[in-house]
Amino acid sequence: MAASRKLYGGSSMSLLLQNDTRLPSSSHQVLDSLWLHTSDPSSFQGSKSMVDFENGRGSNNIRDRSFFQQGLMEKEENNNNSNNMCDDDYDPSCFHQTGNGNSKKRRLTSEQVQFLERSFEVENKLEPERKVQLAKELGLQPRQVAIWFQNRRARFKTKQLEKEYGALKASFDKLKGDYESLLQQNHKLKQEVNSLKNKLIPRDKNDGNYSSDEKSSPHNVDIMNLNDEKKEEEPIMMELMISNSTSNENGSKMPLTHPIMLTCKQEDANSAKSDVLDDSDSPHCTYGNHHHHHHRHLSSFMEEEPAESDEFSQDEDDNLSENLLTLPCLPKVEDNDACYHEQNENTCGFGFPVEDQTFCFWPY
DNA sequence: TTGTGTTTTATTGCCTCC
DNA sequence: GGAGGCAATAAAACACAA
Numbered sequence: 001m002a003a004s005r006k007l008y009g010g011s012s013m014s015l016l017l018q019n020d021t022r023l024p025s026s027s028h029q030v031l032d033s034l035w036l037h038t039s040d041p042s043s044f045q046g047s048k049s050m051v052d053f054e055n056g057r058g059s060n061n062i063r064d065r066s067f068f069q070q071g072l073m074e075k076e077e078n079n080n081n082s083n084n085m086c087d088d089d090y091d092p093s094c095f096h097q098t099g100n101g102n103s104k105k106r107r108l109t110s111e112q113v114q115f116l117e118r119s120f121e122v123e124n125k126l127e128p129e130r131k132v133q134l135a136k137e138l139g140l141q142p143r144q145v146a147i148w149f150q151n152r153r154a155r156f157k158t159k160q161l162e163k164e165y166g167a168l169k170a171s172f173d174k175l176k177g178d179y180e181s182l183l184q185q186n187h188k189l190k191q192e193v194n195s196l197k198n199k200l201i202p203r204d205k206n207d208g209n210y211s212s213d214e215k216s217s218p219h220n221v222d223i224m225n226l227n228d229e230k231k232e233e234e235p236i237m238m239e240l241m242i243s244n245s246t247s248n249e250n251g252s253k254m255p256l257t258h259p260i261m262l263t264c265k266q267e268d269a270n271s272a273k274s275d276v277l278d279d280s281d282s283p284h285c286t287y288g289n290h291h292h293h294h295h296r297h298l299s300s301f302m303e304e305e306p307a308e309s310d311e312f313s314q315d316e317d318d319n320l321s322e323n324l325l326t327l328p329c330l331p332k333v334e335d336n337d338a339c340y341h342e343q344n345e346n347t348c349g350f351g352f353p354v355e356d357q358t359f360c361f362w363p364y
Numbered sequence: 365t366t367g368t369g370t371t372t373t374a375t376t377g378c379c380t381c382c
Numbered sequence: 383g384g385a386g387g388c389a390a391t392a393a394a395a396c397a398c399a400a
Contacts, residue, residue: 147374150374
């Protein structure tokens with residue numbers, strides 16, 4: 001190919017520009033009439049449509065030629081008549097080779113561009129037959145037509161990419177907005193938890209004769225670090241510890257077969273994705289003395305890149321918000337949620353006063 | 365008029381297909 | 383190996399502000 005390309009390359013290309021690529025200025029009406037055949041793009045079937053052009057050709061009669069060729073011929077005639085010594089537009093000998101090349105680029109006329117554009121709309125690839133036909137009609141070299149199509153395809157591709165970028169950016173902005181609203185929602189919920197905790201702790205102290213070491217109290221409800229400034233930045237950081245024995249409202253001990261510990265911590269961003277996708281080996285959320293895993297951490301979702309957000313189903317999203325909103329009371333028990341079942345079976349007698357629903361860990 | 369940024373035309377080299 | 387496509391790039395043509 002390189003060899004054949006070189007035919008066109010460099011100054012050789014200039015030598016090929018024997019014909020003026022510009023159209024006669026009075027060609028608008030002729031263009032319009034020409035397009036009467038093919039004004040409907042759907043009727044312009046690439047090289048097939050060239051049949052229309054063919055119909056008007058095949059003879060040497062200048063009136064049978066396209067206006068492009070007419071204009072070209074007229075100009076050539078003018079050149080001959082005026083006996084120009086050297087016209088850069090028409091005489092290849094005028095493309096002298098000096099310095100860094102001598103070829104002057106000639107822009108196509110608007111008519112030529114319009115013609116090519118409409119042809120491009122029909123078919124953006126150029127088969128040889130069509131290329132030659134277009135070149136004839138436009139008074140261009142076939143190579144020029146090919147180059148125009150090539151550049152036009154490149155522009156088209158660039159525009160397509162810009163479109164796709166715009167769509168992706170819009171999608172990203174939307175996800176970002178959702179993310180920020182979730183952050184706000186999370187912040188509000190944390191504040192709510194804090195206020196509930198503040199209500200709960202003084203009440204707890206007043207209820208029993210517990211020492212200052214609240215972890216040793218029968219209920220042993222310990223909410224840790226909720227006010228920690230460092231944790232404030234984390235969407236979810238809550239540890240709830242319930243001792244393995246507690247008492248009912250009569251004061252009798254209600255033994256728990258398993259120590260209950262619910263721990264939900266923010267995970268680092270790197271593990272978040274795999275946690276969501278792989279539900280089998282994350283120890284961040286445990287229930288009972290079995291390590292069942294719940295990875296519905298808001299932080300995991302929030303720290304995902306927007307492009308990956310579609311990995312989560314709507315159901316997963318619903319679970320996320322449900323768990324976030326109702327985690328303390330665990331109102332939802334899913335059949336496949338083993339740890340919830342275990343809670344149901346073993347922790348019905350936590351011993352929390354039924355009326356004390358302020359911070360209820362009851363499954364129901 | 366001139367400097368500067370953008371668009372258009374054209375070249376080059378590489379790649380794939382037949 | 384020839385033909386054609388594409389990406390990268392050069393360079394002329396053009397638009398426009400200062």
